[in-house]
Amino acid sequence: MSGELSGKVALVTGASQGIGEACALALARAGATVVCSSRRLSAVEAVAARIVEQGLSAVARALDVTNPEEAAAVVEEVARTFGGLHILVNNAGVTDDQLFVRMKPESWRKVMATNLDGVFHVTSPAARIMLKQKEGRIITITSVVGLMGNPGQANYAAAKAGLVGFTKALARELGSRNITVNAVAPGYIQTAMTESLNEEQRQRLLATLAIPRLGTPEDVAAVVVFLAGPGASYITGEVINVSGGLYM
Secondary structure, eight states: OOSTTTTOEEEESSTTSHHHHHHHHHHHHTTOEEEEEESOHHHHHHHHHHHHTTTOOEEEEEOOTTOHHHHHHHHHHHHHHHTOOOEEEEOOOOOOOOOGGGOOHHHHHHHHIIIIIHHHHHHHHHHHHHHHHTOEEEEEEOOTHHHHOOTTOHHHHHHHHHHHHHHHHHHHHHGGGTEEEEEEEEOSBOOHHHHTOOHHHHHHHHTTOSSOSOBOHHHHHHHHHHHHSGGGTTOOSOEEEESTTSOO
């Protein structure tokens, strides 16, 4: 399919559902060949199949971002198979919410291993490929929680805040080689959890937003596609909030 990303190869981590799935579909609709990855191969095979059914280009790969050797192997295989890697979307993430005084070291390490270390494991081999190409877009999904904090999410907030610093530092390192590095920070996005809220809870949540509705995965994906495209070639080191005004 032709589009502004025609001829580009994109790797999306955590693409089995939600924001990751929406990013994979949106990038494919913009013309990219999309590699959908997740720990569970069967889940991303289903996503890739739905994309292909629309006449678009997508494949699936199993990828555990907490495993540095596996991450490097998958990134390098993608570049060999498809002739390069132009767009990386770091979306894989987990939560393990607990009040800090009750938080166990295992909970802290679990969230850091995926949300922070995992981004390093995938971005490191991807950046080396992009440096050789002298072209690339690295887009990381962080969260407004990393900017404003949230009770019960000290581990998640710390990891997501770390991604902000990572994004800004890497942008300074890679900019001269035509590689941009940016982050997208979603706020309240429609999920199974938010769908379970009763009306009173929902109205209380909406009252915190300047735009009184929950965001959708597609809202986030639209920003990702923009950052991956030619119109964002002079944007790097930025964190774009997609939060309906929850955080400004």
